[in-house]
Amino acid sequence: MSTTLLTVAPSPHIHQELTVPQIMRGVIYAMLPALALSVYVFGIGAVNVTVIAIVSCAFFEYLICTYLLKTKSSVADGSAIITGMLLAFNVPSNLPWYIVVIGSAVAIGIGKMSFGGLGNNPFNPALVGRVFLLISFPVQMTSWPEPVASWSIDGATGATPLGLLKDGLRVGDTVPAIMNEMPSNVDFLLGFQGGSLGEMSGVALILGLIYMLYRKIITWHIPISMVVTIFILTGLFWLINPEKYADPVFHILTGGVLLGAIFMATDYVTSPFTHKGMLIFGVGIGIITVLIRLFGAYPEGVSFAILIMNAFVPLINRYTKPRRFGNKPVTNG
Amino acid sequence: MLFDLNNKLKTFHKGGVHPPEHKLSEHAAIEELPLPRQVVIPIFQHIGKPPKIVVERGDEVKVGQIIAVHEGFVSSNIHSSVSGKVGRIDEVIDSSGFRRMAVNVRVKDDVWDESIDRSDNLVTEIPFAPKEIVEKIMEAGVVGQGGAAFPSHVKLSVPEGKHIDTLIINGVECEPYLTADHRLMLERPHEIMVGTKILMKALGVDRAIVGIENNKLDAIELIEKVSREYDGISVESLKVQYPQGGEKQLIEALLGREVPSGGLPMDVGAVVHNVGTTYSVYHAVQKNKPLIERVVTVTGKKVKKPANYMVRIGTSVTELIEASGGLPENTGKIVSGGPMMGKALGDMDVPIAKATSGILLIPTFESKRSEVYNCVRCGKCIEACPMGLEPYHLMLLGKGKNTDEAKEENILDCIECGSCSFICPSNRPILDYIRFGKSSVRKAENNQ
Numbered sequence: 001m002s003t004t005l006l007t008v009a010p011s012p013h014i015h016q017e018l019t020v021p022q023i024m025r026g027v028i029y030a031m032l033p034a035l036a037l038s039v040y041v042f043g044i045g046a047v048n049v050t051v052i053a054i055v056s057c058a059f060f061e062y063l064i065c066t067y068l069l070k071t072k073s074s075v076a077d078g079s080a081i082i083t084g085m086l087l088a089f090n091v092p093s094n095l096p097w098y099i100v101v102i103g104s105a106v107a108i109g110i111g112k113m114s115f116g117g118l119g120n121n122p123f124n125p126a127l128v129g130r131v132f133l134l135i136s137f138p139v140q141m142t143s144w145p146e147p148v149a150s151w152s153i154d155g156a157t158g159a160t161p162l163g164l165l166k167d168g169l170r171v172g173d174t175v176p177a178i179m180n181e182m183p184s185n186v187d188f189l190l191g192f193q194g195g196s197l198g199e200m201s202g203v204a205l206i207l208g209l210i211y212m213l214y215r216k217i218i219t220w221h222i223p224i225s226m227v228v229t230i231f232i233l234t235g236l237f238w239l240i241n242p243e244k245y246a247d248p249v250f251h252i253l254t255g256g257v258l259l260g261a262i263f264m265a266t267d268y269v270t271s272p273f274t275h276k277g278m279l280i281f282g283v284g285i286g287i288i289t290v291l292i293r294l295f296g297a298y299p300e301g302v303s304f305a306i307l308i309m310n311a312f313v314p315l316i317n318r319y320t321k322p323r324r325f326g327n328k329p330v331t332n333g
Numbered sequence: 334m335l336f337d338l339n340n341k342l343k344t345f346h347k348g349g350v351h352p353p354e355h356k357l358s359e360h361a362a363i364e365e366l367p368l369p370r371q372v373v374i375p376i377f378q379h380i381g382k383p384p385k386i387v388v389e390r391g392d393e394v395k396v397g398q399i400i401a402v403h404e405g406f407v408s409s410n411i412h413s414s415v416s417g418k419v420g421r422i423d424e425v426i427d428s429s430g431f432r433r434m435a436v437n438v439r440v441k442d443d444v445w446d447e448s449i450d451r452s453d454n455l456v457t458e459i460p461f462a463p464k465e466i467v468e469k470i471m472e473a474g475v476v477g478q479g480g481a482a483f484p485s486h487v488k489l490s491v492p493e494g495k496h497i498d499t500l501i502i503n504g505v506e507c508e509p510y511l512t513a514d515h516r517l518m519l520e521r522p523h524e525i526m527v528g529t530k531i532l533m534k535a536l537g538v539d540r541a542i543v544g545i546e547n548n549k550l551d552a553i554e555l556i557e558k559v560s561r562e563y564d565g566i567s568v569e570s571l572k573v574q575y576p577q578g579g580e581k582q583l584i585e586a587l588l589g590r591e592v593p594s595g596g597l598p599m600d601v602g603a604v605v606h607n608v609g610t611t612y613s614v615y616h617a618v619q620k621n622k623p624l625i626e627r628v629v630t631v632t633g634k635k636v637k638k639p640a641n642y643m644v645r646i647g648t649s650v651t652e653l654i655e656a657s658g659g660l661p662e663n664t665g666k667i668v669s670g671g672p673m674m675g676k677a678l679g680d681m682d683v684p685i686a687k688a689t690s691g692i693l694l695i696p697t698f699e700s701k702r703s704e705v706y707n708c709v710r711c712g713k714c715i716e717a718c719p720m721g722l723e724p725y726h727l728m729l730l731g732k733g734k735n736t737d738e739a740k741e742e743n744i745l746d747c748i749e750c751g752s753c754s755f756i757c758p759s760n761r762p763i764l765d766y767i768r769f770g771k772s773s774v775r776k777a778e779n780n781q
Binding site for chain 1: 347350352353381404430471497499553581584585592593594595596606664665666667668670672673674675676677678680695699701702703706707709711712715716718720721722723724743746749751754755756757759760761764766
């Protein structure tokens with residue numbers, strides 16, 4: 001008789017190939033174009049901040065797993081690396097190293113591991129870290145470096161386009177006058193603007209989006225609904241009074257809308273399950289972002305909008321349950 | 334262009350996945366497997382009550398002779414698939430993994446019961462009344478051959494007050510690897526068509542639709558051509574999507590009707606029979622031949638000769654594997670059925686049953702489950718569930734034995750297709766816990 005040992009397990013006996021570590025790797029690949037451009041524009045500072053953020057996020061997760069939770073370290077699943085990268089994408093490239101480390105500790109420690117690690121956190125960890133830093137170190141978090149590459153732009157140094165807009169409006173300038181001193185929307189799309197490390201280039205971010213859609217890592221629902229909502233709302237205000245409100249394309253290309261829509265709001269853990277829920281989530285982020293930008297004190301508002309909508313996710317899930325099969329009225333005949 | 338065309342095809346509209354098809358044996362014509370030296374015929378192969386054994390050790394039996402008689406209505410007759418001498422009548426482990434009664438028959442010659450017409454000529458005339466048809470199907474022990482093994486005569490007995498307008502013939506074969514139904518459609522199209530006419534007559538319907546997935550273009554073309562000779566039968570090609578072969582999914586795909594939760598296809602005016610079953614119905618009614626053999630696919634990535642065999646019920650799985658070139662080295666799992674819903678066997682000496690559609694040999698490197706990660710709440714299981722359930726949630730409810738809430742969340746609607754476990758990027762054993770939850774809910778119901 002043969003002595004082959006057979007595995008006996010319940011069905012299914014096959015599994016699709018996209019697993020969590022592969023998805024995480026895919027997201028990292030998708031962020032590379034934006035990172036590359038950032039390094040080109042901001043130089044070695046961008047590399048430093050990114051490396052420090054990734055290493056400290058992974059290190060804190062390892063520490064917490066090993067010494068506090070006493071479980072197997074979950075660093076290998078790759079999610080801590082993404083949190084580190086996203087945190088770096090959301091801060092200026094000249095941020096002092098210790099602030100980056102503090103931000104990483106908050107993102108991983110409070111934002112993720114305190115809830116039980118991957119899959120259990122209600123808020124996007126990188127954004128928790130970012131908002132903590134924004135409130136604790138407002139000066140360092142809003143002094144933007146001058147691009148080291150020789151772009152022939154002046155307006156984009158020292159402050160973000162949205163910051164310039166807010167300041168200009170505060171002292172009574174009209175939007176067209178402020179815009180005259182800023183690079184064109186085409187420049188914003190390519191990435192010739194000041195700002196956080198990863199938010200400058202629309203093109204690089206959209207490349208990442210296309211890659212993630214192609215790999216079926218995310219669906220279009222959240223990014224598109226969020227961007228379209230911002231476009232429509234800011235567009236309406238712009239049509240009503242172009243002297244006071246900037247055009248919708250400007251709003252979409254600046255201040256992290258694309259970074260947020262593509263990489264932050266689409267985080268599996270902190271976004272709704274169903275497509276319908278995702279659409280509500282995206283529209284909600286869009287509305288809150290526009291409210292903060294046009295009527296609030298902060299020039300941008302994507303981070304807050306996402307965190308606020310994160311809190312609504314359980315509620316959205318509750319009200320957007322899939323329709324059960326068999327509840328359709330019978331049409332016999 | 335082809336892509337557009339594919340999208341316009343009918344399919345079901347909720348959930349679904351598309352595993353790699355691997356139809357390795359689709360070009361292998363059906364071969365008659367040589368008679369084994371012995372068969373072990375399990376007595377309880379169907380859903381319902383086990384039948385009563387009517388032979389004793391030492392009895393001489395012929396091919397097609399009844400050896401166990403149905404008990405009650407939802408039950409099925411069992412016939413000897415070979416001629417020879419009855420040996421031990423004892424419990425064996427069958428493909429369900431349970432110990433169940435089985436009759437051993439030592440094969441001697443190949444003597445058939447005289448009432449069976451063994452000729453190949455096609456009999457298209459159907460002289461029987463609907464009631465007689467159902468009776469003949471019951472006598473012949475025909476059960477659903479798609480996997481569930483539900484007695485076919487029960488599905489043909491329409492209760493008062495229900496109106497059936499469409500018969501659906503299931504030629505979907507959505508499980509990867511399996512090709513038994515595909516080959517049967519290619520090689521025995523007329524028998525399937527006459528079988529369909531018989532079922533139509535029994536149900537009193539004048540419309541039948543054969544649903545076939547678009548990865549079997551040759552079968553679609555052939556059945557379309559042949560069906561023109563038979564009134565009321567049409568063919569619909571379907572977009573490839575798992576689990577389209579599920580009754581509820583197929584009815585929705587073809588008719589746009591959803592079988593209500595806890596209901597039966599009859600509730601929406603439809604009855605579904607598999608092509609293999611239809612083929613057996615033809616033989617039962619026109620040839621007096623009971624269900625004693627069926628087509629079984631033997632397949633797997635490392636199998637020397639992936640093939641389709643016409644096999645007598647009760648033949649050992651070992652014989653089929655030997656016929657296909659022996660057990661490949663590093664085989665880690667033997668599955669009875671397809672990779673999505675089949676049962677892993679613990680032993681190669683398991684007998685082929687009426688519902689065994691295939692034997693799949695999975696290499697060791699694919700037979701173990703991968704590392705499990707935390708649920709990342711990606712929602713892919715919800716997207717994949719063809720019943721509109723929330724598998725991640727049902728898994729937690731099943732794990733926590735929260736039977737009340739699990740029932741409220743329609744856990745009993747789960748058809749156990751495995752799409753959720755298949756798609757889960759964290760490799761979570763979702764379906765295992767849902768099954769556990771379902772049985773807890775059933776237990777709680779029975780205790781009330």
